[in-house]
Amino acid sequence: MTEEILKVEHLNKFYDERQVLHNINFSLKKGEVLTLLGPSGSGKSTLLRTLNGLEDYKNGSIYFHEKKIDPSPKEWQILRQKIGMVFQSYDLFPNLTVIENVLLAPVKVQKRDENEVKEEAIKLLKQVGLEQYLNAYPRELSGGQKQRVAIVRALAMKPEIMLLDEITASLDPEMVRGIEEIVELLSKRDHMTMIIVTHQMNFASRIADEVLFLEDGHILEDTPGKEFFNHPQTQRAKDFLDSMDY
């Protein structure tokens, strides 16, 4: 039986009085790719950020390897080393070069051997075609290149789960394809467990093992990937897919 790596139970989140996540329940097995779909403002990114402790939650539980997470800053700080996150706006550190960006957390946070990490980092950067940009600053890179560095930076931490928050939303179509290929490779070759927020329906249909369809902070559908795209259960999901020209 495949191990359950993440489980969310009855999660509710509020911004002041306004509830933005309503009774969220789902689980994620090792190697599985969960895609969060839904219209803008449906709570996808908020849910993703909550799973990385960047947003707090009012009640409910999150389990990592069947252990309930104590939502304290200290516990999140340790967990984030196992739950990598990549953002839409790349968020590389502008004062550091590509290689420095990638090495910073494994060396300074995880206290791993710098030479060993550097060797791995160069290998990863080679895989995404950036070996010639080791000493470049983020401002010298294109959007697609920055996003590839951001993915490598998260991977260098050797995470057990990757959270990808609309990582192609700021890119032009040509670059989108390159990033999608890297993510698909991570799933198929490395069996990386991932939760992905995306508006790219073709990509989602190719990669998703499971789809959570959200609206107004509610899960309207929790369906296996293929089934969601071929036979959505709710009219709202059908309308959504139609509106996305899928």
Next chain:
Amino acid sequence: MNWSIMQQALPVFVHAFGLTIWLSLIGIIGSIIVGIIASLTQYFKVPVLSQVMTAYVELARNTPLLIQLFFLYYAFPVIGIKMSAEVCGIIGLIFLGGAYMAEGFTGGFNGISTSQINSGKALGMSRFQLARYVVFPQGFALSMPALTANIIFLIKETSIFSVIAIPELTNTALDLTGMYYRSNEYLLMLVIAYAIILIPVILLLTWLERRVRYGAFGN
């Protein structure tokens, strides 16, 4: 203009020049250290300390250095704390400069986008690591214009030390003028001495400002 009088006064001016540089240097380094501590405690909202630092910054920025020096030099001995004029000058300069530096650094730290902080958090950084590797280097770069202005301001503020008889440049020029009634010569020497100190400092800081801001755009 009597050049020989100026030549005779040169050794005294050289000594005053050295003293001004030394006092400025200690004052600036101390101010930067105090400023960084004050602004980081305010940025991370460290309980109690951040309120203490806010009160300190307000007090220091809203009282003139002249009064602070009088207080240190004349009032402290009344309660049994007696310090040399130089020590009073340095403490006064650090007290004032630390507050200005704190404001400059706070402006820089607050200029760092939330997404950069989240990026650091997402990599598992502790508060200290965030401060060390994200907030400080980026905030420092953003603070450079304020830092430059404050350093120049503090060097010029050493001229006030003359009120507690520290023989720095201004005091020396005023003393010599009082003794020999040659204000043109001594004031010219004073202006030249400050220019010799300040122009290289300004050039160096402008270069440094450009250099550290170089990597601060586009993430």
